[in-house]
Amino acid sequence: MQDNFKMVAVTLQGLEEVLAEELKQLGAQDVKPGVRMVAFVGDEGFMYKANLYLRTAIRILKPIVKFKIRNEEDLYKNLLKIRWEKYLDANGTFATKGTSQFSGLTSNTHYLALKTKDGIADYFNKKFGKRPSVDLKHPDLKVNMHTDRNGVCSISLDSSGDSLHKRGYRLDTNLAPINEVLAAGLVKLSGYNGDQNFIDPMCGSATILIEAAMIACNVPANINRKEFAFEKWKDYNQDLFYTIHDSLIKKIREPKFKLMGFDKAPSAVRKANDNIANANLDDFVKVHHVNFFNSTKEVHGPTTVLFNPPYGERLKLDDIQGFYKNIGDTLKHQYPNTEAWFITSDIEALKHVGLRTSRRIAIKNGDLDCKFVKYEIYEGSKKAKKQ
Secondary structure (H helix, E strand, O other), rough: OOOOOEEEEEEOOOOHHHHHHHHHOOOOEEEEEEEEEEEEEEOOOHHHHHHHHHOOOOOEEEEEEEEOOOOOHHHHHHHHHOOOOOOOOOOEEEEEEEEOOOOOOOOOOOHHHHHHHHHHHHHHHHHOOOOOOEEEOOEEEEEEEEOOOOOOEEEEEEEEOOOOOOOOOOOOOOOOOOOOOHHHHHHHHHHHOOOOOEEEEOOOOOHHHHHHHHHHOOOOOOOOOOOOOHHHOOOOOOHHHHHHHHHHHHHOOOOOOOOOOEEEHHHHHHHHHHHHHHOOOOOEEEEEEEHHHHHOOOOOOOOEEEEOOOOOOOOOOOHHHHHHHHHHHHHHOOOOEEEEEEEEOHHHHHHOOOOOOOOOEEEEEOOEEEEEEEEEEOOOOOHHHHH
């Protein structure tokens, strides 16, 4: 039986509980949400599975050592004590990343990464007379250094490599596309799990729609990625990885309900359908050239409508108030029996939707403070629905 060890899944602010629930459902042990991260315990095979499957994780870190420091010199001295040859050959390549919340260290991430790099390089020079090279694009090992407010420094190996939001399916994008991890997080926050219809009426390059379809079909989030960092580790178990990979593939299913997207721009429709095809979902999902404001709900039964409408930071609309009023009017008159969700940073504009929100969730979209809001659109009056 493989040995378990502690890991850390990094995520976006506001998605910690969603990621924690994902980890529990996947079988992680001792799951503990934090700030923009979730700590958990699992074995090597679970680390592979987490990278392949998790929808709301940005990267999976494997801590290898912790120590208390007072300054940069303490950091450097402790790095020299780690047996780096366990993880990297002297003729290999590596890259470093450094962050700190500790007042005794500079907050300059570039300097911290360089200091970490110096410690690793000097360890090899002193012990073997040569040092591994730095490769920022495709290193054999990615090392992450983080120091908390109390001066406790964690040195971790980055098992993911490129951010896990880079799923590998998005060939083409439109203006200001939404991050895949955020898109998946919004779908999960809405409660959608494939048990009803799904519509993205302003779908752009179809990121939200694809993430929803992958949830409905139980497609692992990162099954289309070409490489993970752990595949270059010295203890990488290729047979184990492909066993897990194949077992996840076998659990993919066809959706039971309809998924569709609209966009008023023909170029967006083409890009969206190309991305859907690249995600191998074109048998189940299509995007149509339709203006949402001229549309009607053409599917029967309960439906989730979820979208990322343009707002001031993305597109300078001439009449932002009228735009949001049209959203409310269209939902109210054309989309009965619907749970409608959308994300926006234009909090003032929300007042013009003309519908009462049933939920408001604070979330970040990059540097923007946003609200993810829900409107319940009943078939007939709300009073009749309650009766």
